[in-house]
Amino acid sequence: MSTDRLAILGGRPEYSEPLHVGQLYAPPWDEFKDQFDGIFRRRYFTNHGPLVSQLEKDLSEFLNCQAICVTNGTLGLMVALKSLGLSGKVIVPSFTFPATVQALYWAGIEPVFCDVDYDTHAISAEHISPLITEEVTGILYVSLWGGLADTTDIERLAENHSLKLLHDACHAFAASYAKRSSAQIGDVSVFSLHATKILNGLEGGIIATSNHEVADQVRTIRNFHSSHTHAAVPLRINAKMSEAQAGMALLSLTRVRKNVENNLLQWQTFYRNLNDIPGIKIYRYDEQCSGNYQYFNFEIDDVRFGLTRDMLLQCLQSEGIAARRYFSPGVHNLSPYDVLFPQYANTLPNTDKLCLRTLQLPIGAMCTIDTADRISRLIRMAHDDAHLVKNQLAEMP
Amino acid sequence: MSTDRLAILGGRPEYSEPLHVGQLYAPPWDEFKDQFDGIFRRRYFTNHGPLVSQLEKDLSEFLNCQAICVTNGTLGLMVALKSLGLSGKVIVPSFTFPATVQALYWAGIEPVFCDVDYDTHAISAEHISPLITEEVTGILYVSLWGGLADTTDIERLAENHSLKLLHDACHAFAASYAKRSSAQIGDVSVFSLHATKILNGLEGGIIATSNHEVADQVRTIRNFHSSHTHAAVPLRINAKMSEAQAGMALLSLTRVRKNVENNLLQWQTFYRNLNDIPGIKIYRYDEQCSGNYQYFNFEIDDVRFGLTRDMLLQCLQSEGIAARRYFSPGVHNLSPYDVLFPQYANTLPNTDKLCLRTLQLPIGAMCTIDTADRISRLIRMAHDDAHLVKNQLAEMP
Numbered sequence: 096m097s098t099d100r101l102a103i104l105g106g107r108p109e110y111s112e113p114l115h116v117g118q119l120y121a122p123p124w125d126e127f128k129d130q131f132d133g134i135f136r137r138r139y140f141t142n143h144g145p146l147v148s149q150l151e152k153d154l155s156e157f158l159n160c161q162a163i164c165v166t167n168g169t170l171g172l173m174v175a176l177k178s179l180g181l182s183g184k185v186i187v188p189s190f191t192f193p194a195t196v197q198a199l200y201w202a203g204i205e206p207v208f209c210d211v212d213y214d215t216h217a218i219s220a221e222h223i224s225p226l227i228t229e230e231v232t233g234i235l236y237v238s239l240w241g242g243l244a245d246t247t248d249i250e251r252l253a254e255n256h257s258l259k260l261l262h263d264a265c266h267a268f269a270a271s272y273a274k275r276s277s278a279q280i281g282d283v284s285v286f287s288l289h290a291t292k293i294l295n296g297l298e299g300g301i302i303a304t305s306n307h308e309v310a311d312q313v314r315t316i317r318n319f320h321s322s323h324t325h326a327a328v329p330l331r332i333n334a335k336m337s338e339a340q341a342g343m344a345l346l347s348l349t350r351v352r353k354n355v356e357n358n359l360l361q362w363q364t365f366y367r368n369l370n371d372i373p374g375i376k377i378y379r380y381d382e383q384c385s386g387n388y389q390y391f392n393f394e395i396d397d398v399r400f401g402l403t404r405d406m407l408l409q410c411l412q413s414e415g416i417a418a419r420r421y422f423s424p425g426v427h428n429l430s431p432y433d434v435l436f437p438q439y440a441n442t443l444p445n446t447d448k449l450c451l452r453t454l455q456l457p458i459g460a461m462c463t464i465d466t467a468d469r470i471s472r473l474i475r476m477a478h479d480d481a482h483l484v485k486n487q488l489a490e491m492p
Numbered sequence: 493m494s495t496d497r498l499a500i501l502g503g504r505p506e507y508s509e510p511l512h513v514g515q516l517y518a519p520p521w522d523e524f525k526d527q528f529d530g531i532f533r534r535r536y537f538t539n540h541g542p543l544v545s546q547l548e549k550d551l552s553e554f555l556n557c558q559a560i561c562v563t564n565g566t567l568g569l570m571v572a573l574k575s576l577g578l579s580g581k582v583i584v585p586s587f588t589f590p591a592t593v594q595a596l597y598w599a600g601i602e603p604v605f606c607d608v609d610y611d612t613h614a615i616s617a618e619h620i621s622p623l624i625t626e627e628v629t630g631i632l633y634v635s636l637w638g639g640l641a642d643t644t645d646i647e648r649l650a651e652n653h654s655l656k657l658l659h660d661a662c663h664a665f666a667a668s669y670a671k672r673s674s675a676q677i678g679d680v681s682v683f684s685l686h687a688t689k690i691l692n693g694l695e696g697g698i699i700a701t702s703n704h705e706v707a708d709q710v711r712t713i714r715n716f717h718s719s720h721t722h723a724a725v726p727l728r729i730n731a732k733m734s735e736a737q738a739g740m741a742l743l744s745l746t747r748v749r750k751n752v753e754n755n756l757l758q759w760q761t762f763y764r765n766l767n768d769i770p771g772i773k774i775y776r777y778d779e780q781c782s783g784n785y786q787y788f789n790f791e792i793d794d795v796r797f798g799l800t801r802d803m804l805l806q807c808l809q810s811e812g813i814a815a816r817r818y819f820s821p822g823v824h825n826l827s828p829y830d831v832l833f834p835q836y837a838n839t840l841p842n843t844d845k846l847c848l849r850t851l852q853l854p855i856g857a858m859c860t861i862d863t864a865d866r867i868s869r870l871i872r873m874a875h876d877d878a879h880l881v882k883n884q885l886a887e888m889p
Binding site: 119121127128131138140141142166167168173192200201202295297298320332333339340431 | 516518521524525528529532535538539563564565566567570589590594599600687692695716717726727729730734735736737740828
């Protein structure tokens with residue numbers, strides 16, 4: 096039975112256990128047990144074992160390109176940057192998970208922070224163009240919220256300027272735009288298989304490319320050593336995926352389509368429930384995009400909604416709903432980049448505004464349409480009682 | 493029943509399944525099953541879960557310092573280098589696994605290759621001293637073969653020159669010198685928990701330090717993001733250990749002492765059997781060292797033994813014994829370092845000689861005293877029939 100009073104105003108919290116934005120897409124115990132039984136029997140734990148080989152085969156088919164597995168998405172980006180021979184400076188959004196920029200920096204590349212389009216939340220050709228200089232060797236494009244925007248202009252721009260295009264698709268597994276898969280954007284796409292992603296490999300990453308030379312480079316770089324070859328290779332690293340990761344991801348892969356369908360139902364429920372509330376602007380996927388709907392992202396206009404984004408967040412947290420502010424602040428305002436590159440302060444207006452106003456709600460494997468209905472109801476109550484909530488928050492220590 | 497004729501001379505191979513140098517220290521299935529059952533029930537797969545916390549607690553006690561877990565040894569070194577604020581140039585042996593130098597290079601640091609002492613296989617104060625310049629900020633000392641040499645002189649040298657001392661102890665878990673643990677050498681020690689190491693975490697690494705400030709830095713750097721703090725921090729990365737890795741390592745940790753004892757018995761068997769064969773020089777641990785005896789390392793003088801190291805390797809491989817040449821060639825002769833730093837060619841005579849002459853034999857969890865006896869017998873046969881073997885190899889394509 097749902098409460099009639101917000102927890103922040105003294106009601107009973109809606110959830111006793113916190114409901115997280117990052118969901119866990121776990122297989123049934125029997126399948127999990129059998130998979131780990133097999134790993135144990137084979138005593139093959141890492142170093143590109145049979146499950147990693149199987150996963151790469153299945154993913155290559157699923158993504159229709161060469162898929163190479165690595166430890167995690169961050170290492171995936173680092174290896175991909177080296178496989179493309181990038182150096183000097185690379186154009187990258189600041190409105191992204193910090194790992195995007197960290198990967199650049201570990202690879203010895205200076206980020207050129209680019210503002211995003213206010214509607215797509217992605218960098219656009221219009222924002223990128225003025226930033227292209229002699230030192231820029233590539234573009235690191237980020238797809239957010241499990242969707243994919245139109246990248247045609249950016250691909251043309253990269254080609255015209257002979258820039259490499261690396262796609263941070265960590266959010267975008269199983270997404271497509273105009274029937275083109277997220278693995279087919281640019282020279283290389285990198286996916287995350289973190290436990291909270293639509294494809295769960297505990298931790299994990301995929302480097303996807305249709306370029307055979309780049310794929311060979313990736314395979315060489317991810318393994319620090321091979322006794323078979325001492326051929327000329329770039330800097331290498333240990334980015335090996337273990338059999339435990341691959342075993343989990345294989346089980347998860349069989350359920351991706353079903354989980355996406357389930358996410359979409361929840362996403363649509365949120366959309367229906369929240370779309371007419373004043374001051375709420377829901378992030379909309381392009382009509383030609385088919386996403387994985389792992390994130391429900393919306394923006395709060397505090398004047399019209401009655402509360403700021405952070406006030407609403409406090410409301411939801413007191414209900415046991417672990418909503419999240421992705422990304423706050425933008426990476427250009429995070430250490431060490433704020434000190435290293437102070438020139439970007441106040442130059443990325445869309446990024447700064449989105450960082451202040453957007454919020455994500457729980458969606459996914461451990462949620463249902465009922466969850467979406469209950470959370471929506473609480474947000475409506477927060478809007479209706481905005482005045483009371485504001486006063487209450489003002490009195491809190 | 494053992495063969496009377498070497499396989500390379502037409503006999504039946506000693507082993508039908510290859511016997512590897514890297515052994516797998518696996519727990520019993522029941523314990524493994526219970527551990528993974530627990531991970532599944534908790535649905536806590538990564539992001540510093542309860543098993544990682546438990547492992548860090550147990551390791552801190554075992555090592556008598558602060559132990560922080562990471563994805564693998566390479567990332568452990570990378571994070572450790574950043575936590576110590578190292579930059580510019582760092583002195584490092586070339587006689588090491590390539591990952592040691594790769595970690596430096598990813599951290600933006602130029603390696604200064606240092607020759608090793610011919611008996612300890614480690615860099616010594618004598619070799620390090622002439623390499624110290626204004627640009628050198630630290631020493632990356634590597635302990636090999638599961639043992640530990642006397643590091644007093646190097647520690648004094650580092651202190652006198654205000655150099656940081658980072659200890660690559662990837663081979664040296666559970667080793668000590670004069671009762672001082674391998675975790676207590678220098679500012680930070682890094683261990684590997686690769687599946688073939690004495691402590692098996694599938695993949696994995698430990699950063700160990702007694703310095704609280706450094707430990708705090710390590711904890712910050714290994715996790716790319718924290719919603720709790722935006723304090724000034726250096727470059728971060730995703731180096732998180734998953735619960736699967738920690739679960740395996742916890743089971744392995746309870747057996748480390750027993751596995752070390754078992755290794756020692758095998759090591760002693762090899763020593764007894766091989767020590768009197770002409771042209772064989774066995775790597776000897778210092779009297780004050782207590783090692784994990786994970787590697788049996790010896791050197792071949794081809795004139796006295798009758799065969800080169802590589803010829804003996806071929807003999808053993810044809811018997812199903814996957815002996816290994818660590819490290820061949822030295823890192824300074826590997827791509828990309830040979831091209832980047834050609835000045836080191838032929839300047840590291842001990843390294844070059846060891847790279848040509850040393851060989852490792854299988855020792856560990858899947859081996860026994862009997863294995864050591866059988867392998868030793870084959871090596872003696874190879875020496876006795878050296879002339880025949882040499883002729884046979886000359887005729888092979």
